[in-house]
Amino acid sequence: MSSERRVAEDRIAWTRRHMPVLVETIAEFKTGKPFQGMTVGFRLHLEPKTAVLIEALLAGGAEVIGMGNEGTTQFGTAEVLSSQGCEVLDRPGQGPEATAVHLSRIASTGPDLVLDNGAELIGACLDNASPPLGATEETTSGAFRLREDLAGRVGFPVIVINDSPLKSIVENKHGVGESVVDTIVRVTNMSFHKKRVVVYGYGWCGRGIALYAQRRGADVTVVEMLDQLMTGADPDLVRPLQRCLKTQVSDIYLSTRVRSIEATDDALVVSFDGAEAPAEDRFDRVLVAIGRQPNGAHVDADRAGVTINERGFIAVDRQQRTNVPHIFAIGDVVGQPMLAHKATHEGKVAAEVAAGEASAFDSTLIPSVAYTDPEVAWVGLTEHEAKAQSINYEKSAFPWAASGRALGMGRSEGMTKLLFDPDSHRILGAGLVGPNAGELLAEVTLAIEMGCEAGDIGLTIPPPPTLSETVALAAEAFEGTITDLYLPRQKKS
Numbered sequence: 121m122s123s124e125r126r127v128a129e130d131r132i133a134w135t136r137r138h139m140p141v142l143v144e145t146i147a148e149f150k151t152g153k154p155f156q157g158m159t160v161g162f163r164l165h166l167e168p169k170t171a172v173l174i175e176a177l178l179a180g181g182a183e184v185i186g187m188g189n190e191g192t193t194q195f196g197t198a199e200v201l202s203s204q205g206c207e208v209l210d211r212p213g214q215g216p217e218a219t220a221v222h223l224s225r226i227a228s229t230g231p232d233l234v235l236d237n238g239a240e241l242i243g244a245c246l247d248n249a250s251p252p253l254g255a256t257e258e259t260t261s262g263a264f265r266l267r268e269d270l271a272g273r274v275g276f277p278v279i280v281i282n283d284s285p286l287k288s289i290v291e292n293k294h295g296v297g298e299s300v301v302d303t304i305v306r307v308t309n310m311s312f313h314k315k316r317v318v319v320y321g322y323g324w325c326g327r328g329i330a331l332y333a334q335r336r337g338a339d340v341t342v343v344e345m346l347d348q349l350m351t352g353a354d355p356d357l358v359r360p361l362q363r364c365l366k367t368q369v370s371d372i373y374l375s376t377r378v379r380s381i382e383a384t385d386d387a388l389v390v391s392f393d394g395a396e397a398p399a400e401d402r403f404d405r406v407l408v409a410i411g412r413q414p415n416g417a418h419v420d421a422d423r424a425g426v427t428i429n430e431r432g433f434i435a436v437d438r439q440q441r442t443n444v445p446h447i448f449a450i451g452d453v454v455g456q457p458m459l460a461h462k463a464t465h466e467g468k469v470a471a472e473v474a475a476g477e478a479s480a481f482d483s484t485l486i487p488s489v490a491y492t493d494p495e496v497a498w499v500g501l502t503e504h505e506a507k508a509q510s511i512n513y514e515k516s517a518f519p520w521a522a523s524g525r526a527l528g529m530g531r532s533e534g535m536t537k538l539l540f541d542p543d544s545h546r547i548l549g550a551g552l553v554g555p556n557a558g559e560l561l562a563e564v565t566l567a568i569e570m571g572c573e574a575g576d577i578g579l580t581i582p583p584p585p586t587l588s589e590t591v592a593l594a595a596e597a598f599e600g601t602i603t604d605l606y607l608p609r610q611k612k613s
Contacts, residue, residue: 128171132168135168154181163237163238164236184205263282315339320343322344333407340369352488387402414455415453424444450470457486457488495557499564501549519605523589538595547577
């Protein structure tokens, strides 16, 4: 037995102990054999977590054949899986040229199920005229290939794991907040428990940092330069969040700046400028999350003739073109909002335009979700924007205190708000606050994109009891047809 295999067995055993659901699944599969007579092909990162997944497939009676990804395969893990009856094609010392050979070999077995990471194995199965019954795809790039390069060829269901809201939540909320706090703990070897912590800035990152510092037992103070906790969202959406946050943290100082931080032997002395804040206070930790700076001035784009403004941003048109027509820019460097899903869509537009297709980016329908507790989500026109631009609108709101699902969850603080054109009744924007508010945003985003009227939304029959009912009920409230609440309002003509 190689030393790599011994290390891998220990790592897989440790991983297995921390995957109780999959371990229970393995026990059930050993009895039920749900994959008996089936072949499963995979192209995944070969490491301990993947190994436990493959153990489950083997326990279910499947014949399993697969390979790892170049540069990530742990050959000790591959040895362990091979000893369990899985055919692993990776070998030490093989170069990228072996990839095509391995993919073809897996495809030639005619796998019933495919687990893919980049859609290359799915493509190989299609090229080999051996489409599976179904597949999973892990990555953004793989999803793009499925929807673009392989569009029209994939006649079987594919679960794109990267599209999962759970994955988005983990990356946005937990990935940033938890990783920052965890890194500080690891680097300093000091706990947050019973420490006084100030989080300066309550933006996308500050929210996660404050949440995880508090969950680790810290005494948290939130300091925000603006006059409300969340820029971009309407105040009525933020108020329920602020009420909940006040029960979770020690203090919230709005319209406040940190003037100075002085390190002493036993504390960090922080001086504040703010009407509600003290002149100074003492803390054990100071976490600064007051924004990002674009790197346009640091990538030498100006040497290619690209114009960069004094703040480091690069101006682009609706097709993501810079002032140099054959050079495109996407992401944070082109300006707000600095969100990953916005950058992804910009990249798609740029690629389509570069390929000669008619495409353009519409920034008015970028959904925003703050993964706080409760969540705050909004899309389209906000009341703040409508007032600033003198846009005529009417709003209707449905309180979650009248939602059976919200009451059953013990979370009645939420609200669903819709904005409509008073003449055409066309939906202009939406805002939600409450647990899982972000999950409801796709429905209203589509409604705005399709130009739905209040009557269209109100006539939609949502499944009860769900929070999605609040969208239709908010539209009914606007139309004056709602029966779930008494609202003294005239029916619209």
